[in-house]
Amino acid sequence: MKPRRKGQGIDLEKIKKMKANGTKGLHLDEALIFERSCEGRIGVAPSRFDVPACDAEKSIPRKYLRDDMGGFPEVAEIDVVRHYTRLSQWNFGVDSGLYPLGSCTMKYNPKINEEIAALPGFSRLHPYQGEELSQGALELMFQLEEYLCEITGMDAVTLQPSAGAQGELCGLLMMAAFFKDRGKPRTKIIIPDTAHGTNPASSHLAGFKVVPVKSEGRGALTANAVKDVMDADTAGVMLTNPNTLGLFEADIKEIADVVHKKGGFLYCDGANMNALMGIVRLGDLGVDVVQLNLHKTFSTPHGGGGPGSGPVAVRKTLEPYLPVPRVRKRGKKYSFDFKRPRSIGRLKAFYGNFAIMVRAYSYIRRMGPEGLKRAAEAAILNANYIKERLKGTFDLPFDRPCMHECVFSDKVQQPNGVSTMDIAKRLIDYGYHPPTVYFPLVVPGAIMIEPTETETLETLDRFIEAMKNIADEARNAPELLKNAPANTRVGRVDETKAAREPVLRWKAKPPL
Amino acid sequence: MEFPKDLKYTKEHEWLKVEGNTATVGITDYAQDSLGDVVYVELPSEGGSVTKNEPFGVVESVKAVSDLYSPVSGSVAEVNDAIIDSPEAINEDPYGDAWMIKVEMSNPKEVEDLMSSDEYQKYVEEEK
Numbered sequence: 001m002k003p004r005r006k007g008q009g010i011d012l013e014k015i016k017k018m019k020a021n022g023t024k025g026l027h028l029d030e031a032l033i034f035e036r037s038c039e040g041r042i043g044v045a046p047s048r049f050d051v052p053a054c055d056a057e058k059s060i061p062r063k064y065l066r067d068d069m070g071g072f073p074e075v076a077e078i079d080v081v082r083h084y085t086r087l088s089q090w091n092f093g094v095d096s097g098l099y100p101l102g103s104c105t106m107k108y109n110p111k112i113n114e115e116i117a118a119l120p121g122f123s124r125l126h127p128y129q130g131e132e133l134s135q136g137a138l139e140l141m142f143q144l145e146e147y148l149c150e151i152t153g154m155d156a157v158t159l160q161p162s163a164g165a166q167g168e169l170c171g172l173l174m175m176a177a178f179f180k181d182r183g184k185p186r187t188k189i190i191i192p193d194t195a196h197g198t199n200p201a202s203s204h205l206a207g208f209k210v211v212p213v214k215s216e217g218r219g220a221l222t223a224n225a226v227k228d229v230m231d232a233d234t235a236g237v238m239l240t241n242p243n244t245l246g247l248f249e250a251d252i253k254e255i256a257d258v259v260h261k262k263g264g265f266l267y268c269d270g271a272n273m274n275a276l277m278g279i280v281r282l283g284d285l286g287v288d289v290v291q292l293n294l295h296k297t298f299s300t301p302h303g304g305g306g307p308g309s310g311p312v313a314v315r316k317t318l319e320p321y322l323p324v325p326r327v328r329k330r331g332k333k334y335s336f337d338f339k340r341p342r343s344i345g346r347l348k349a350f351y352g353n354f355a356i357m358v359r360a361y362s363y364i365r366r367m368g369p370e371g372l373k374r375a376a377e378a379a380i381l382n383a384n385y386i387k388e389r390l391k392g393t394f395d396l397p398f399d400r401p402c403m404h405e406c407v408f409s410d411k412v413q414q415p416n417g418v419s420t421m422d423i424a425k426r427l428i429d430y431g432y433h434p435p436t437v438y439f440p441l442v443v444p445g446a447i448m449i450e451p452t453e454t455e456t457l458e459t460l461d462r463f464i465e466a467m468k469n470i471a472d473e474a475r476n477a478p479e480l481l482k483n484a485p486a487n488t489r490v491g492r493v494d495e496t497k498a499a500r501e502p503v504l505r506w507k508a509k510p511p512l
Numbered sequence: 513m514e515f516p517k518d519l520k521y522t523k524e525h526e527w528l529k530v531e532g533n534t535a536t537v538g539i540t541d542y543a544q545d546s547l548g549d550v551v552y553v554e555l556p557s558e559g560g561s562v563t564k565n566e567p568f569g570v571v572e573s574v575k576a577v578s579d580l581y582s583p584v585s586g587s588v589a590e591v592n593d594a595i596i597d598s599p600e601a602i603n604e605d606p607y608g609d610a611w612m613i614k615v616e617m618s619n620p621k622e623v624e625d626l627m628s629s630d631e632y633q634k635y636v637e638e639e640k
Contacts, residue, residue, distance in 0.1 A: 500551050
């Protein structure tokens with residue numbers, strides 16, 4: 001007998017082919033912009049001052065003034081253009097390949113959104129130009145609010161929050177204001193263990209104490225678990241549906257009943273709305289507040305781009321508490337309404353991330369009600385396709401139909417000393433952005449895959465093939481995974497060292 | 513994986529060593545192993561109070577952030593500041609150098625509902 005040679009059993013030809021398909025290419029080096037600096041070189045020459053110079057020391061306290069620019073790069077315009085173009089070429093985005101980052105809905109952002117947002121009437125708007133000259137923009141905001149009401153089944157929407165987490169905070173502050181108004185402030189919020197990390201953080205920021213509840217064996221929250229902790233001192237429950245395991249919270253109506261009986265609100269984190277739009281309206285399920293992530297569900301750029309946008313939809317009871325200003329329509333004229341005494345106030349300068357609203361509006365209009373529904377259905381179908389085809393190759397802790405994402409673990413690969421991190425890094429070698437890893441926390445070594453509706457069957461099949469190849473490698477040549485990524489410009493970085501000894505500021509090398 | 517016999521254990525994977533009325537608290541070998549490389553620790557200050565089953569600190573690894581739960585109630589008599597500067601001790605020596613706090617117990621009876629080494633070992637096997 002002969003010990004099995006490492007690497008045996010793998011179809012090396014297949015792997016070579018896949019690499020050729022993925023990341024082999026020209027990797028040009030690029031120095032830091034600071035290192036390109038040359039004393040006295042100028043990129044843009046500002047025009048001569050046409051206002052009198054002022055003495056900085058007279059208008060800004062001394063302690064906030066800097067005497068020198070400390071290594072500020074002095075470069076020509078072309079240096080800057082080449083530098084950032086090169087960095088963008090190193091980057092990986094949804095425009096360059098599959099980006100199945102679970103819980104993030106990295107769907108393709110149709111270019112028509114960009115075209116609409118670039119129309120001069122939108123792109124050259126100034127927030128100070130006044131209501132009279134902003135009627136088109138106000139009309140768009142008003143209509144977008146109406147569409148989002150229809151999609152969620154709620155009564156009113158604010159577009160102001162600048163991202164999902166700020167939307168959560170907005171919703172929670174409104175709930176707190178509601179109870180305070182009635183002279184009976186409530187102090188607690190119930191959050192299941194499958195929640196997004198932002199949920200407890202937002203609750204804490206809004207002044208609530210978090211009461212955690214465990215999801216039961218099938219990965220969902222039960223009405224009974226909520227009943228045990230829900231009381232007259234609890235403002236409500238914060239639920240994500242579908243939850244972070246990609247599973248539908250089937251008890252949601254019963255949970256809403258339990259919460260409402262005690263006078264509380266059901267908050268739904270709408271980050272995973274991509275699985276529901278056009279199929280079910282959260283309002284019909286008993287939800288009272290929900291934030292939407294336009295940058296996920298409604299195809300606006302995010303993940304290093306952005307900015308985000310986190311509108312919040314509420315029922316009538318919470319409407320008086322929405323942030324100011326609200327967009328109002330009188331006859332054919334639109335205006336801002338600031339006179340809202342019970343409002344929680346302003347959350348963001350001006351009116352929110354307007355250009356993002358334009359993109360979301362464009363997406364909704366282009367898709368139409370049927371299109372949105374089909375997008376949700378395809379998102380669910382794609383996730384289930386991956387789940388079924390990779391089941392058995394990778395451990396699937398919750399084997400039941402999923403919604404828009406599915407969660408595997410590294411349990412099958414662990415005996416070979418291969419972890420989720422190694423699998424994720426190896427996927428980079430195959431030309432894919434890794435999925436979300438080690439989240440949700442209820443699954444140790446989680447690998448969370450969200451393909452979204454925008455990927456074709458061929459792309460999904462190639463990804464599945466890559467995952468199966470990686471599983472083969474984990475068995476027969478685990479060092480390929482341990483040393484991954486090997487095809488990238490930079491190999492595996494030491495994340496532990498980066499966290500323990502972070503280098504936060506560039507320092508010039510001493511001259512030779 | 514090691515679970516010393518002279519320690520008591522919680523379901524949240526903290527260990528407790530009782531000496532008279534003082535209890536030393538840390539996290540178990542299993543906890544540090546599942547967390548991965550620990551990069552940050554937050555501990556209470558001396559003289560503060562801790563409550564059984566309530567969070568007393570935070571431990572952060574490259575994978576996740578977790579709350580630390582106190583196995584007993586009482587006042588914080590001593591804090592191991594050394595691990596704040598070198599959190600890697602938690603991975604290297606969870607039962608020794610990386611003890612976290614010493615608690616002057618207000619109700620030593622609380623120790624009774626904690627798990628023994630054997631019970632904890634069984635519990636961990638089931639968790640896997």
